[in-house]
Amino acid sequence: MRYFTRKVGFYVLALWGAVTLNFFLPRFIPGNPVEVLLARMTESGNPPPGEYKVLSSVLGIGGGNLLDQYWHYLRQLSRLNLGVSITEFPTPVTHILAQTLPWTIVLVGTATVIAFLIGTTLGALAGWRRSRFLNNLLPVTTFLTATPYFWLALVFLYIFGVVLHYLPLNGGYDPTLDIGWSSSFIVSALQHSVLPGATIVLAQLGGWMLSMRNMTLTTLSEDYVWAAEAKGIRPRRVLLGYAARNAILPSVTGFAISLGFVVSGSIIMEIVFSYPGIGYTLLQAVQNDDYALMQGIFLVICLVVLGANFLVDMLYGFIDPRTRQAR
Amino acid sequence: MRVQPAAQTGAEGRNDAVLRASHISVEYGGTVPTRAVRDVSIELHRGEMLGIAGESGCGKSTLAYALTRLLRPPAVMTEGQVLFCGRDGAAPIDIMQLEPEALRRFRWTVVSMVFQSAMNSLNPVISLRRQFSDIFEAHVPEMDREARDRRSRELLEMVGIDPSRLGGFPHELSGGMRQRVGIAMALALQPEIVIMDEPTTALDVVVQREILLEIARLRRELGFSVIFITHDLPMLVDLSDRLAVMYAGEIVERAPAEWVGGRPAHPYTLGLQAACPDLLGERRALQGIPGSPPDLRQRLRGCAFAPRCQYVFGPCADIHPVLSPLAPPAAAVIESVLDRDGGKTSKLNDWAVACHLHDRTANPAGPPDELAGDPLGTGGLVPPAVGAGLGVDPTGRPARGQDQL
Numbered sequence: 001m002r003y004f005t006r007k008v009g010f011y012v013l014a015l016w017g018a019v020t021l022n023f024f025l026p027r028f029i030p031g032n033p034v035e036v037l038l039a040r041m042t043e044s045g046n047p048p049p050g051e052y053k054v055l056s057s058v059l060g061i062g063g064g065n066l067l068d069q070y071w072h073y074l075r076q077l078s079r080l081n082l083g084v085s086i087t088e089f090p091t092p093v094t095h096i097l098a099q100t101l102p103w104t105i106v107l108v109g110t111a112t113v114i115a116f117l118i119g120t121t122l123g124a125l126a127g128w129r130r131s132r133f134l135n136n137l138l139p140v141t142t143f144l145t146a147t148p149y150f151w152l153a154l155v156f157l158y159i160f161g162v163v164l165h166y167l168p169l170n171g172g173y174d175p176t177l178d179i180g181w182s183s184s185f186i187v188s189a190l191q192h193s194v195l196p197g198a199t200i201v202l203a204q205l206g207g208w209m210l211s212m213r214n215m216t217l218t219t220l221s222e223d224y225v226w227a228a229e230a231k232g233i234r235p236r237r238v239l240l241g242y243a244a245r246n247a248i249l250p251s252v253t254g255f256a257i258s259l260g261f262v263v264s265g266s267i268i269m270e271i272v273f274s275y276p277g278i279g280y281t282l283l284q285a286v287q288n289d290d291y292a293l294m295q296g297i298f299l300v301i302c303l304v305v306l307g308a309n310f311l312v313d314m315l316y317g318f319i320d321p322r323t324r325q326a327r
Numbered sequence: 328m329r330v331q332p333a334a335q336t337g338a339e340g341r342n343d344a345v346l347r348a349s350h351i352s353v354e355y356g357g358t359v360p361t362r363a364v365r366d367v368s369i370e371l372h373r374g375e376m377l378g379i380a381g382e383s384g385c386g387k388s389t390l391a392y393a394l395t396r397l398l399r400p401p402a403v404m405t406e407g408q409v410l411f412c413g414r415d416g417a418a419p420i421d422i423m424q425l426e427p428e429a430l431r432r433f434r435w436t437v438v439s440m441v442f443q444s445a446m447n448s449l450n451p452v453i454s455l456r457r458q459f460s461d462i463f464e465a466h467v468p469e470m471d472r473e474a475r476d477r478r479s480r481e482l483l484e485m486v487g488i489d490p491s492r493l494g495g496f497p498h499e500l501s502g503g504m505r506q507r508v509g510i511a512m513a514l515a516l517q518p519e520i521v522i523m524d525e526p527t528t529a530l531d532v533v534v535q536r537e538i539l540l541e542i543a544r545l546r547r548e549l550g551f552s553v554i555f556i557t558h559d560l561p562m563l564v565d566l567s568d569r570l571a572v573m574y575a576g577e578i579v580e581r582a583p584a585e586w587v588g589g590r591p592a593h594p595y596t597l598g599l600q601a602a603c604p605d606l607l608g609e610r611r612a613l614q615g616i617p618g619s620p621p622d623l624r625q626r627l628r629g630c631a632f633a634p635r636c637q638y639v640f641g642p643c644a645d646i647h648p649v650l651s652p653l654a655p656p657a658a659a660v661i662e663s664v665l666d667r668d669g670g671k672t673s674k675l676n677d678w679a680v681a682c683h684l685h686d687r688t689a690n691p692a693g694p695p696d697e698l699a700g701d702p703l704g705t706g707g708l709v710p711p712a713v714g715a716g717l718g719v720d721p722t723g724r725p726a727r728g729q730d731q732l
Contacts, residue, residue, distance in 0.1 A: 221399075223447035230397050231512070232434035233465040241461065242450055249452070320452050321496045 003317055003324050011310050018302035023073050026291045027066070036289045037086050082299070083292035087284050093296035096281060101263070101300065103172050104277030107193050108266045109259070111200035116255050118201070119208025124244040126209065127216025138209060145206030153199045153272040160195060167195050170274035196273045200266070204258070208251065215247035222246070249320055256312030260305030344412060345519055345552050346371040346394065346438075347419075351407035353386070353393050353576075356400070359624040363389045363402070365576040371520065373414075376546065376553040378567035378584060380560045380599060384620055386576040387556045388443075391522050394554070395438050396422060396430060411437060414519065436466050439513040443525040445505035449497040455479075455508060456493045462515045482511040486541060503534035507541065514545065522554045539566060560587075560599040569677060572596045575621050575631035578650055582678040592653055592680040592698055594636045630683065638698070642689045650681040 034055045041047040076083070082093035119141075126134035144152065161169040173179070174188040219225060220243055228242045267279035274280065278297060285293035317324050353364040364386040371377050379387045393404050410419040411433075425433055442448035450458060459479035463470050470478070480490035486507040488500075497505055506526055513521050523542070527535040543566070546553065555567055563570050564584050572580040572587075572595060580593040591597050598616035618635035621627060630636070633643040684694040693699070 223442060223444060224450045226397070226399065227440070227442055227448040228450070228461070230395065230434055230440050231462050231465065232431045232436070233461050234431065237461060237465065241453065241457075246450065246452055321454075322451060322498050 004314070007310065007313050007317075011306055014306055015303075018306065019074070019077065019299070020070075022295055022299050022302065023070055026295055027069075037089065040086075077299075082296040085285075085293045086290040087288045087293060093292050096293060097278070097296055097300060100276060100278045100281045103275065104263055104266060104270070104279060107172075107197055107275070107277065108200060108262045108269070111197040112204065112255075112258055112262055114197075115201040115204035116208055116251075116258070119205045120212045120248060120251055122205075123209040123212025123214075124216050124239070124247065127213040127220065127247070128239050128243060135213075138206075138213065141202075141206035141209050143206070144202045145204065147203070149199070149203050150268050150272055152203060153196070153269060156195055156199050157272065168192050172276040192273075192275075196269050196275055200269060208254075211254065212247060212251055215250055216243055219243050219247040249316075252312060252316060252319065256309050259308035259312070262308075263304045264301045343373050344370040345373045345414075347410045347412070348394055349408050351390060351393050351409070352405045353389050353398060353402055354405050355402050357624075361623045363576050363623055364393060366406070367573075367576070367578055369571060369578065369581075371552050371554060372569075373519075374550050374552055375568040376555055376566060378563035378570035379554060379556045379573060380558060380563050380570060380596075381573035382558060382599075382616075382620055384623075385573045386623075387573050388524050389576075390573070391440075391524055391554055391556055394422070395434065395440070395522065396425075397440075411520075413437075432466065435462060435518065436516045437518055438520045438522060439516070439518040441506070441509050441513045441521060441523040441526045444529055445502065445509040445526075446497065448509060449505060451497055454494055454496055455483075459493070459512065459515065462512060466516055478515070482515055483508070485514070485545070486511040502530055503537065506530060506534075506538055510538070510541065510545070514549065514551070517549065518551060520552045520554065522556075524556045525558070526555075528557065528559075558599075559603055560596070561603045572599065575627060576623055577631065577681065579632065579682070580680045581650065582680075586678060590697065590699060592678070592685060592694065593632075593682050594638050594684070594698060595632050597698060598635075630681075638684055638695065640683070640690065642683045642686075646683065646689075648681040648683050648686070650679045651685075653678045653680060653685060 034052055037055055038047055038052060041051070080094055082097070084090045085093050085096055088096065122134060122137070122141075125131065126138060157169065160166045168174075168191055172189060172192050173185060174192075177185045177188055179185060224246075225238065225242045228238045233242075263278055264282075266277065267283060269275065270277045270279035271283060278300065282294065282297045284290070285297065347370050349368040351364055351367045351369075352362065355361040355363055367386075367390055369377075369390075379390065381387050389398070389402060392398050392402075393407070394409050396404075398404060404423075407423070409422040411422055412419045420433070422430075422433070449455075456476065456479060459482065460472075460475050463475045463478065476493070479493055483490045483493060488504055488507055488511070492500070492504075497508070500508065506529075509526070526542075527538050530538065539562070542553070545551075553567075555563065557563055560572070564587060567584045570582065570584045570587060571578045572591075572593065574595050580587065580591060580596045582592070587596060591600060595616070598614075601611075601614040602616060604613060616635055621631050621634070627647070629642070629644045629646055630639075630648050633639050636643065682694075682698075683689045684698060687693065
């Protein structure tokens with residue numbers, strides 16, 4: 001329990017740090033979103049007088065000193081008010097996030113979990129049995145991991161989309177359908193997710209497999225694995241309870257990190273496949289100097305990274321009792 | 328430190344071997360293979376504690392692991408046969424011929440081990456309960472959860488650990504406690520043979536003593552045979568019934584322990600003895616053995632110990648000494664003593680040494696006094712009064728079996 005409360009305390013502190021940084025960083029960047037917005041309005045006719053002030057207060061970068069603004073920011077944050085996007089003015093940032101986040105989390109999250117599961121299992125088997133097939137597979141998966149992702153994605157897109165016409169070329173769903181829980185929409189979304197998902201899995205597989213195989217080899221030479229064999233414990237149990245069980249510990253840490261980057265790490269994928277996720281939105285936000293949206297996305301990334309780490313920290317205390325405090 | 332041997336009581340059954348290994352050779356593969364164990368034959372008698380002593384790298388552990396087919400690559404057993412003879416008089420089991428599943432079931436039910444480093448031989452991330460259960464699940468599948476738990480608690484209690492520790496993890500235990508857990512695990516299935524590979528080397532002397540006492544007590548109660556590996560010769564002399572001294576992958580001396588304690592027959596044994604402090608004997612300056620063991624990748628010519636031996640003479644450089652029973656005078660002494668002692672003549676042929684000093688054709692003068700291998704230190708003459716009871720050994724210490732701690 002003490003372990004738990006200590007961890008929670010740490011994460012609350014980290015969250016506060018992240019939120020604070022998220023507030024101050026954009027304010028240190030030269031440039032002003034109000035001016036950007038005004039400039040854009042000027043292109044389509046003169047904005048009414050006093051618009052600068054109105055926009056400033058709408059975007060929450062109005063008067064008061066920095067501390068007042070910071071207080072204001074925290075208060076708005078607690079009401080889940082992240083401001084208004086400039087890209088799609090005046091849509092609230094939370095609304096955009098709510099629209100794009102599920103796409104990314106479902107697709108990239110699932111792909112990451114699948115890559116981790118397959119890679120780790122194959123890696124453990126490759127280390128355990130030293131099977132020729134699996135060990136020959138290793139250079140292939142490592143090659144796929146080492147290939148620049150955008151290129152890999154484009155090749156897949158070309159082969160399966162352009163040449164073979166098996167799968168749709170871009171987007172997250174058929175735009176003629178309404179978004180909802182209808183079966184035709186789900187099928188369409190699944191079809192659209194196959195290519196981006198498969199390329200992510202292929203790109204990540206090699207890393208998991210390689211590290212798990214190496215850790216399994218290291219663990220296999222540990223005395224307790226050898227002792228387990230001396231005890232006549234069944235090979236299956238030795239693998240699951242002694243070898244892979246201990247070899248997976250470093251991979252779990254790696255998994256936490258990659259889960260945290262589910263949100264931010266897929267920008268290239270979303271660009272290549274024009275996938276309606278958060279990475280694509282971030283790109284647009286950056287192109288449009290959309291500070292509020294960027295801040296909102298950064299906040300989400302922070303939260304997800306912290307959340308994933310917290311989850312795995314909890315899990316780690318469970319799977320590696322040495323990290324727990326004595327009761 | 329003296330620990331009363333348990334098996335002394337079971338002297339009648341001494342002759343039947345529970346494990347008989349012959350011509351064991353083990354190589355560590357490589358561009359030039361390392362011949363770590365060279366044509367070693369050894370017998371473990373039922374209920375006895377057999378000590379194997381020697382410097383690091385002389386092949387003691389390799390031999391022990393070869394006996395149970397636990398060698399890990401690149402170690403390969405190139406030759407040898409290991410027979411296990413069960414208590415029930417069934418046909419001996421040829422361990423080398425066991426199929427994987429039979430071997431798995433043989434392990435731990437018949438031969439278990441206590442490892443040198445208890446921390447590393449326990450899985451750090453699963454509970455002791457789980458680790459005990461794994462043993463029972465693998466060998467006694469009919470045991471239910473409750474029975475496994477009960478038995479695990481019993482075992483912990485038996486080695487002096489609070490059964491409430493069962494749910495704990497290895498890192499919550501001290502070094503001595505971990506080794507006790509290791510012993511409890513080794514005894515979980517009541518095996519006939521327990522191989523102990525330097526079980527006390529990583530512990531301080533006080534804990535060492537506790538563990539050794541524990542082992543002696545458990546042997547008295549459960550009557551299993553032990554192969555005990557250590558580099559601490561005086562400890563072995565006190566602890567074991569017979570001992571074998573290994574050098575460069577071979578057994579150079581094999582004898583009943585208390586006799587070696589009195590006066591060894593091989594220069595290497597003498598050197599080991601001089602290198603370890605004796606807690607109860609006279610104070611004396613400790614002496615190391617100069618030089619280091621030979622490179623086992625080379626073909627050894629003559630006696631492997633010759634370059635380090637202060638008694639080296641003519642044949643040592645060229646002729647390989649063979650392990651053979653001690654030459655007549657000393658043996659005669661033993662025999663005369665044994666005759667009077669009654670019934671223990673089986674020990675006679677057990678004192679063997681691989682040294683040219685004891686070969687009367689090569690060395691007609693016989694070995695120097697300190698290597699005479701004479702348990703009584705009488706130089707070949709047995710005063711009847713002394714020979715009468717084997718009650719006093721030449722160092723002036725009371726003989727084994729009668730003294731207490």
